[in-house]
Amino acid sequence: MSAAPAVLHEVPIDLGDRAYPIVIGHGLLGAAGTWSGLPKASSAMVVTNTTVAPLYLRSLTEALKPHFRDVHQVTLPDGESHKDWQTLNLVFDALLSRHSDRKTVLFALGGGVVGDMTGFAAACYMRGVPFVQVPTTLLAQVDSSVGGKTAINHPLGKNMIGAFYQPVRVVCDLDTLDTLPAREFSAGLAEVIKYGPIADMEFLDWIEANLDALMRREPAAVAHAVRRSCEIKARVVAQDEREGGLRAILNFGHTFGHAIEAGLGYGEWLHGEAVGCGMAMGIELSRRLGLVDAAFAQRLTALLQRAQLPVRGPRLGEDRYLDLMRLDKKAEGGDIRFVVIEQPGRAAMRPAPEAMVREVLAHCTA
Amino acid sequence: MSAAPAVLHEVPIDLGDRAYPIVIGHGLLGAAGTWSGLPKASSAMVVTNTTVAPLYLRSLTEALKPHFRDVHQVTLPDGESHKDWQTLNLVFDALLSRHSDRKTVLFALGGGVVGDMTGFAAACYMRGVPFVQVPTTLLAQVDSSVGGKTAINHPLGKNMIGAFYQPVRVVCDLDTLDTLPAREFSAGLAEVIKYGPIADMEFLDWIEANLDALMRREPAAVAHAVRRSCEIKARVVAQDEREGGLRAILNFGHTFGHAIEAGLGYGEWLHGEAVGCGMAMGIELSRRLGLVDAAFAQRLTALLQRAQLPVRGPRLGEDRYLDLMRLDKKAEGGDIRFVVIEQPGRAAMRPAPEAMVREVLAHCTA
Known part of the structure; x- marks a missing residue:
């Protein structure tokens, strides 16, 4: 203290x-x-x-x-x-x-x-x-x-x-x-990193430049990361308290991540770990949809890896992933909709063809 | 149909x-x-x-x-x-x-x-x-x-x-x-009758004049009773959706009633029966507090009886009643507060001395 x-x-x-x-x-x-x-x-x-x-x-x-x-x-x-x-x-x-x-x-x-x-x-x-x-x-x-x-x-x-x-x-x-154990700290960094691609590229730059300081838990770096994350979240929530639209961007990585958590049994992976891996899948999906280039996808994936987060999902089988994601609450009327990165710093909800989701899963599972 | x-x-x-x-x-x-x-x-x-x-x-x-x-x-x-x-x-x-x-x-x-x-x-x-x-x-x-x-x-x-x-x-x-079985219909009439003493003496007069028609379920009488009840409830709820104050008047009879339901085990008495009896207790409490006269208390009790509702509570013991009522959510900070009739047609929340509550229970239990 x-x-x-x-x-x-x-x-x-x-x-x-x-x-x-x-x-x-x-x-x-x-x-x-x-x-x-x-x-x-x-x-x-x-x-x-x-x-x-x-x-x-x-x-x-x-x-x-x-x-x-x-x-x-x-x-x-x-x-x-x-x-x-x-x-x-x-x-x-x-x-x-x-x-x-x-x-x-x-x-x-x-x-x-x-x-x-x-x-x-x-x-x-x-x-x-x-x-x-x-x-x-x-x-x-x-x-x-x-x-x-x-x-x-x-x-x-x-x-x-x-x-x-x-x-x-x-x-x-x-x-x-x-x-906090190191594994839990990394899990938290997943959500910090998330705010960059969905809302604030300056913040992503800052995280990249300060990741080592964050991993060492230097007080000034941690204080800034918490503050900026809360500011972005506060702005999004104030605009859309009940997740009618915009707020869903905060779920980047979560549809894939929830499937990992549910598929392995809750608690096997930490929530932040599953979200980290889910973001690696989400950026790969965004790339295949032609929204971001391979360099940006690689940049985000590398940052997740530096934060000691998994970027390859467990082999649950593609059918099981799809079943679990259909059950996720962001599936409405049967279509699976994903939060994707429309361009670096901006996210949106989009439906994705099942075949493409299968390709992403094949590409991103261990 | x-x-x-x-x-x-x-x-x-x-x-x-x-x-x-x-x-x-x-x-x-x-x-x-x-x-x-x-x-x-x-x-x-x-x-x-x-x-x-x-x-x-x-x-x-x-x-x-x-x-x-x-x-x-x-x-x-x-x-x-x-x-x-x-x-x-x-x-x-x-x-x-x-x-x-x-x-x-x-x-x-x-x-x-x-x-x-x-x-x-x-x-x-x-x-x-x-x-x-x-x-x-x-x-x-x-x-x-x-x-x-x-x-x-x-x-x-x-x-x-x-x-x-x-x-x-x-x-x-x-x-x-x-x-609807007769017993359930009477239970519903308890809540209809409630709207009179708490909010609308004209409606109480109408109920008294039309109780026989209501008990025979004459369509025009039932339609008016449902409409007027909903109008009064809608007005109260619109003013106080989350029960910060006014809305509590809708709970007239409910603190005593909930104690009866919980004391006997849920389902033994119908909710409306317990509320009917609770109103008989609540009007007796209002009388003892000097808010309404004996004639009005008698008038309300007689109407409840005409509707085939119980006006005497089960003998749970006064201590048990008091324990159950203290647990009721209208008890804040330890005091038991009751909805009482301040004057015919107007209700309010008031704390009541324990000794007086005991007298009411002694007077109103079988």
Whole structure:
């Protein structure tokens, strides 16, 4: 932990009466001042997992005590394989057994799985209570904690049951990234890299120039990567909160990636790893559609490799990939639609011929 | 079924971009024209239960076929005791196994339980798909299908897990009330009667004058009762969609009623029966608080009795009642707050001294 808390950036998300800030800095989690100005309530419930609890649960709980009469805790099993109803119900059990009322504030302390589940629990508990995202992984800080997508998985598909439900605040304490395993840090970089080809070529240039510093987790580089990622995501989400159109570009790499995750069983690959590989497939598809040249496809793939991300998918068989992708929620009316790079720095949704998708899969699986 | 479909009334609910109409009439369910103008989709999923399916599922399915390429069906077990996650998951299973996409339109064909569960399934499936309420009970037509409250029960409390999620249309086919058992019809009358003391004394006068006609289910009387109930509910919901304040008046009788339902086990008493009895308790509490006189309390209780509703609660013990009511979601920060009648035709939320609540329970339990 840093000696003194320091807010480096505050990124606003402009969503009218659902607007909220993303606060980025050092030493934030354990500082009581970080938690001022939240909705008034007599109780808070911190939701975390078995991995994060020993690291940060006590510190957050102590920092919340000046603000809430009761600060309760519930610790879930760790991992995407537990992102299901049974685990979600542990949160409801905890809330109800504590007689938590409809003003209770939930805190999601952990990575994307904890954030998605806590957000969905907050969306549903008594038809909606406030919640705060306290992401402790790079992936959650740059992507999943921002924008209000919450969900659990169903045996027949990932994130199939959920809600658009905005947090009241996101607090990204960069110090929490110090404890992140290398594999998880790389998985987070996949989503950072994503913002380049879909929205901001200057940012892609910056990532290329600073990837070594990022891999060494140099504080200034990490702070900029988190800030710029949040700014881009905030801009996209403010324009299209419920994914009517534009917001879908944030899913670049995700249709292929979800098929990898579902095909291998959730948790085998990290979500960010699957997305990284999915982007390698997505850029190959974009190339075959004649949208980007081979040099740009190669440039993106090489960057993913430098970030220690897989760029070749598991051999599930093309039919299985296609089945899984048809089930993905971006398939409407039977056609599979993909996020493609229309030109470097701009993404769009496009249907793709099945034969071409098969070629991409043949080209990009190990 | 009537020979020709006839729309008698259309009550708008003014909720900005979530506005929708309540269509009231005869012969609507089986007429293809009723289902024009809904969101475009390739598939529909009709959710119903084992009691309603043999009566109306085929008719609705045929009427939907001109509008959707695929019309799927899922039939749930009947009753409040099945308003749980396990049953809800049957809907998700059906949707996913049919590869239903995020435009699929759900139809809730049944009473309050089917409506609440289908609405919550629609709120959560792929983070939200459109749904239509097709209420087939009086209670659902005058209350639960209107206003966007959806939920399932948790073993520790009723409606604890849910969402505010508006349908795109509500279609009240009055003909479906012909098949309703007498006990269920009376349960629906409880919610009709409710609108009088909380909002409209003229309507209460009308109900008193026409209760015999209502009990005989005379079409003109039933049509007026459904229309006026929907108008009052629409006005309240438009002013306070998410129950920040005013909308709570619609819960008159519900805090006591929920305790009866939970204490006996869901499904023992019908929801409307519990609410009817809860109103008898609520008016007694209002009298003891000095808000209404004994004559008005007696007048309301007599009307409930004429509608064949229970006005004395089961002997659960006062401590048990109090425990159950503290868990109810209208308890915030430990105080039990009740909807009371401030004066005939006007309701408000008030905390009540525990000793007085105990007196009411002693006075109103069998």
